[in-house]
Amino acid sequence: MWQGRRVVLGVTGGIAAYKCVLLARDLARRGAQVDVVMSRGAAEFVGAVTFEAMTRRPVRSSLWERNGALDHVVLGQHADLIIVAPATAHFLARAAAGIADDLLTSIVLASTAPILIAPAMNDAMFANPATQSNLRRLGSRGWRSVGPAVGELAEGPSERPGRMAEVEEILAHAARLLHAPSALAGRRIVVTAGPTRESIDPVRVLTNRSSGKMGYRLAEAAWQRGASVTLISGPSSELAPVGVDIVRVETTAQMVSAVRESLAGSDVLIMAAAPADYRPLRPRADKLPRSDGGFALELGATEDILLATAADRPADLIAVGFALETGNAIEKGRDKLQRKQLDMIVVNDALEPGAGFDVDTNAVTILDRRGRAERVPLRSKAAVAEAILDAIEKYRE
Ligand code: CTP
Numbered sequence: 016m017w018q019g020r021r022v023v024l025g026v027t028g029g030i031a032a033y034k035c036v037l038l039a040r041d042l043a044r045r046g047a048q049v050d051v052v053m054s055r056g057a058a059e060f061v062g063a064v065t066f067e068a069m070t071r072r073p074v075r076s077s078l079w080e081r082n083g084a085l086d087h088v089v090l091g092q093h094a095d096l097i098i099v100a101p102a103t104a105h106f107l108a109r110a111a112a113g114i115a116d117d118l119l120t121s122i123v124l125a126s127t128a129p130i131l132i133a134p135a136m137n138d139a140m141f142a143n144p145a146t147q148s149n150l151r152r153l154g155s156r157g158w159r160s161v162g163p164a165v166g167e168l169a170e171g172p173s174e175r176p177g178r179m180a181e182v183e184e185i186l187a188h189a190a191r192l193l194h195a196p197s198a199l200a201g202r203r204i205v206v207t208a209g210p211t212r213e214s215i216d217p218v219r220v221l222t223n224r225s226s227g228k229m230g231y232r233l234a235e236a237a238w239q240r241g242a243s244v245t246l247i248s249g250p251s252s253e254l255a256p257v258g259v260d261i262v263r264v265e266t267t268a269q270m271v272s273a274v275r276e277s278l279a280g281s282d283v284l285i286m287a288a289a290p291a292d293y294r295p296l297r298p299r300a301d302k303l304p305r306s307d308g309g310f311a312l313e314l315g316a317t318e319d320i321l322l323a324t325a326a327d328r329p330a331d332l333i334a335v336g337f338a339l340e341t342g343n344a345i346e347k348g349r350d351k352l353q354r355k356q357l358d359m360i361v362v363n364d365a366l367e368p369g370a371g372f373d374v375d376t377n378a379v380t381i382l383d384r385r386g387r388a389e390r391v392p393l394r395s396k397a398a399v400a401e402a403i404l405d406a407i408e409k410y411r412e
Pocket of ligand 1: 267286287288289290291292317318319320321322335336337338339340351355
């Protein structure tokens with residue numbers, strides 16, 4: 016999606032300007048054509064040569080340059096996206112007032128490209144009603160904003176927002192703005208991911224090998240398409256995806272409640288989690304001592320989340336399940352589709368190399384209630400997630 020896309024990266028005068036060298040590098044690495052435009056203040060923090068080395072393109076900083084001069088304003092008119100990071104209070108004030116007194120403010124005033132800003136400044140400056148009102152004015156004109164975050168500022172630690180959003184976060188928001196229009200934009204999507212675990216005693220649990228990767232990739236990809244996403248996750252070492260609301264649960268019973276609470280107003284439910292199907296009937300309050308004789312553990316079934324919450328689903332919600340099978344996968348998948356009252360099911364055969372739990376790839380067949388079957392051969396879980404979302408978009412049509 017980044018290949019050949021034209022991005023103007025405006026850098027204004029804040030200490031976070033040095034991090035935008037990495038932002039420029041990552042955009043260029045993804046294949047974007049990056050034109051860096053620096054304000055005079057930015058040049059106090061980082062040199063133009065550094066950005067030129069990262070983007071392999073000339074850096075602009077003045078309206079009055081000999082070669083090109085006023086033509087540079089055109090940069091913004093040809094851009095697919097303008098990112099201003101860091102965006103200082105001064106820049107926001109000038110942009111909000113429509114003042115065009117340097118190259119960057121002239122570019123944003125003359126452009127119709129989507130604009131993403133990453134404000135960064137002293138926490139008191141950010142909290143000031145003047146800055147807040149400027150941000151609201153820019154927001155009402157369609158400018159998107161990411162951050163600032165709470166954390167260490169140049170002046171020391173702070174408990175108020177001021178610190179620029181992380182580069183990864185800016186990149187994710189930028190990708191969302193560049194994404195081709197999707198039928199899932201503006202939709203509410205609930206994704207479950209990972210295993211659940213059930214206590215045997217305070218230190219031991221019963222769980223399974225699910226890593227959460229498939230569900231996390233689905234949540235990321237759905238957010239990139241413009242959906243608002245709630246990710247209900249069992250224990251997983253995957254990083255929380257940018258932009259996604261994450262609800263962390265431990266047991267299958269907790270996942271049942273979280274799913275139930277999230278269903279009202281939702282358009283799609285994707286049950287990618289592998290909830291524990293059994294739980295110790297009498298978990299111990301104290302640690303079970305080791306015994307050479309072993310011990311017997313009495314297990315009871317947990318609830319089936321899809322069935323337990325079926326009555327809570329809005330009438331037009333699309334419910335998507337997963338089925339991990341070992342042999343006869345398609346047949347068993349069709350049966351689960353019916354039994355769990357699903358619109359669609361993504362079938363895995365765990366015996367296939369590269370598919371299933373705890374790997375970065377997957378090979379699946381997507382079955383739907385209307386009898387359609389689509390084979391998605393072995394590829395990354397991120398690519399499988401895109402194929403699943405494409406199938407959901409088609410199903411909605
Ligand atoms: N699932 C669920 N609640 C459970 C177990 C599974 O909602 N307690 C969901 C999974 O998230 C998945 C689908 O049901 O979307 C199928 O999961 P799977 O483990 O394949 O099915 P089971 O119901 O456990 O059936 P079986 O063990 O008989 O294959």
